[in-house]
Amino acid sequence: MGIRTAKLADIERIQSLVNGFAEEGLMLARSRHTLCEHIREFMVYENEEEIIGVGALHILWDDLAEIQALAINKGHQGQGIGKIIVASLLQEAEELGVPKVFALTYQSEFFFHLGFHGVNKEELPQKVWQECLYCVKFPNCDENAMLIDVKNEEE
Ligand SMILES: CC(C)(COP(=O)(O)OP(=O)(O)OC[C@H]1O[C@@H](n2cnc3c(N)ncnc32)[C@H](O)[C@@H]1OP(=O)(O)O)[C@@H](O)C(=O)NCCC(=O)NCCS
Structure with missing residues (x-):
């Protein structure tokens, strides 16, 4: 019970959570293949019965990472x-x-609550749009970009 890194055996449940919200247009759907490739990026939260929350940290560059598939x-x-x-994902980034x-x-208020602030999407480097190419809404993205400065050990 609690939070832990994901295992391959979790993929079915991760996919069901993520793709359920993807059907509502809240996030990108993930194929099983994509989830296998990216399984090491995922954290899962489980109660006594099953996984009830997931999220991933995807590194884009040496100074930037994205929280993905938070469900x-x-x-x-x-x-x-x-x-x-x-x-937990921010701790990993740190x-x-x-x-x-x-x-x-679309959940800007939630991220704001956790210390993120809104930024203009155009300020983010082009690498950010890699995954967006697969989104049905691209290039007309109506999501908000929320950013946080992570404390680094070197600081
Ligand atoms: C958005 C989501 C991830 C939030 O997770 P959650 O477990 O419900 O949120 P938490 O209970 O951890 O909330 C943490 C804090 O944020 C606040 N909060 C949560 N959702 C909020 C919202 N939509 N607006 C404002 N505040 C919010 C809570 O009140 C809580 O405040 P507290 O720490 O003062 O008690 C979850 O609702 C979800 O999976 N939504 C559907 C999928 C989705 O849109 N994912 C985001 C993709 S980027």
Whole structure:
């Protein structure tokens, strides 16, 4: 119970959570293949019965990473699980020495609450749009970019 790194055996549940919200247009759908390739980026939160929250930290450059696929099971939202997963992903960014982490999201208020601030999407480097190429909404993205400065050990 609690938060841990994801294993390949978690993929079915991760996919069901992520693709459920993708159907609502809240995030990109992920294929099983993509999840296998990126499984090491994922943290999962589980209760006694099953995984109820997931999220990933995707490194884009030596100074930038993105929080992706953050999804909490509907019945368990508002219980602090999203906050725990984001904190854990930010801790990982800090350990790796990534100074900035962002999210593209409709949940700006949630990220604002966790210390992120809004930035103009155009200020983010072009590498950010790599994954967006697969989004049905590209190039008309209406998500907000939320950024946080991560404390680094070297500082
Ligand atoms: C957005 C989401 C990840 C939040 O996770 P959660 O577990 O429900 O949020 P938490 O309970 O950890 O909330 C943490 C804090 O943020 C606040 N908060 C949560 N959602 C909020 C919102 N939409 N607006 C404002 N504040 C919010 C909570 O009140 C809480 O405040 P507190 O620390 O003072 O108690 C979750 O609702 C979700 O999976 N939504 C659907 C998928 C999605 O849109 N994912 C984001 C993709 S980037």
